Amino acid sequence: MPKMKTKKCAVKRMKTSATGKVMRSQGGKAHLNGCKPRARKRNLRGTTVTDATVTKTMKRMLQD
Numbered sequence: 001m002p003k004m005k006t007k008k009c010a011v012k013r014m015k016t017s018a019t020g021k022v023m024r025s026q027g028g029k030a031h032l033n034g035c036k037p038r039a040r041k042r043n044l045r046g047t048t049v050t051d052a053t054v055t056k057t058m059k060r061m062l063q064d
Contacts, residue, residue: 010061014050022050022058 014024029036029044050058 004060004063006063007061010058014058014062015047016059016062017049022055022062023047024050024058 014022017023024047026044026046026048029041033041
């Protein structure tokens with residue numbers, strides 16, 4: 001049985017924290033930014049923890 005390969009698209013978009021949580025960047029800031037308030041765009045910066053419903057799938061995709 002061959003090893004599972006890491007999904008390269010997932011590696012570029014997500015990372016694992018030191019405690020094992022899957023971190024991702026927030027969406028909604030790539031275009032149509034003229035109508036969005038400055039505070040909303042500021043709050044979309046940085047990373048957030050992936051939702052619990054998809055964490056198992058994301059960890060399977062990120063098999064290191």
